[in-house]
Amino acid sequence: MFTGIIREVGRVNSVFRSGSSFQISLRAKTVTEGLRRGDSIAVNGVCLTVVDFDKNNFSADVTPETLRHTNLEKLTPGDPVNLEPSVGPEDLFDGHIVTGHIDDVGEYIGYSEEKNSRVVEIEYPSSLEPYLVKKGSIAVNGISLTLADIKENSFTVSLIPESWRATTFAEIRPGAQVNLESDIIGKYVVSTVEKFLAGNKEAEDEMDADGLSRDVLKKNNFI
Incomplete structure (x- = not known):
């Protein structure tokens, strides 16, 4: 488990591809302290x-499954990557619960300046819509962030x-x-709501067409 608080920015040394196998070598300073074979690191x-x-x-x-749902296959030598070691029982819990299991990739659109922060806009796939809540949490490239605004x-x-x-x-x-x-707690909430709506023909038809959308939630008085 992780918290989304990045320990350091590492660099890609090399990527090795052979058929469907893929291995990545990374350069780091902080996360390698006390490291053991078999430990987990969020890249x-x-x-x-x-x-x-x-x-x-x-x-x-x-694994091929990970490559299909992440941006790791796009990495080339010299590219920067966010690194965070897994949380130990003695560590402070900052950020939010991050599993390291990516839902999908989005696209970085750009940012605007706002006083002492940068407002970053990310395009997201429709599959993530049910899990996005204003002021809720999301991990972007492993960074724990708070959703400021949600558009279509x-x-x-x-930041x-x-x-x-x-x-x-x-x-x-x-x-x-x-x-x-997306936030793991939100995923459990969505799963619970979907089970609650099971048997509601109208809601099921809409979910078959568009997933658990905001419209479905509004019609059934969840939001």
């Missing part, structure tokens, strides 16, 4: 298992200067893919 929000490491580097295997196809989040400086947002450009993980 751009993706939970990966360390298979090899030394003082300033570590490697991890990536995009949402905004605000303070420290979050901008200490993550890959300082380097990525508009059009880049970003990994998105």
Whole structure:
């Protein structure tokens, strides 16, 4: 489990592809301290298992399923990545609960300046709509962020200067893919609501067509 508080920005050393197998080697300084083979590290929000490491580097295997739903396959040597080790029982719990299991990728549209923050806009796939709640949590490339505004196809989040400086947002450009993980608590809520609506023919027909949309929730007095 992770919290979405990035420990450091690492760099891609190399990527190795052979058929459907994929291994990534990363350069890091902080997250390798006390590291053990088999430990979990979130790379751009993706939970990966360390298979090899030394003082300033570590490697991890990536499954085809993970490649299909994340931006890891787009990485090339030199690219920056957000890194966070898994939470231990002695660690403070900041951010929010992040599993490291990415829902889908979105697209970084750009940002605007607002006083002492940058308002970032992200385009998201329709499959995430039921899990997005204003002032709720979302992990973008592993960063724990609060949803400021939600539009039909995009949402905004605000980053303070420290979050901008200490993550890959300082380097990525508009059009880049970003990994998105919605709040696990929201997923359980949606699952519960879907079970509650089971047997409601009108609601089921609408969910078959559009998923658990805001319209369905409004019609059934959930919001």
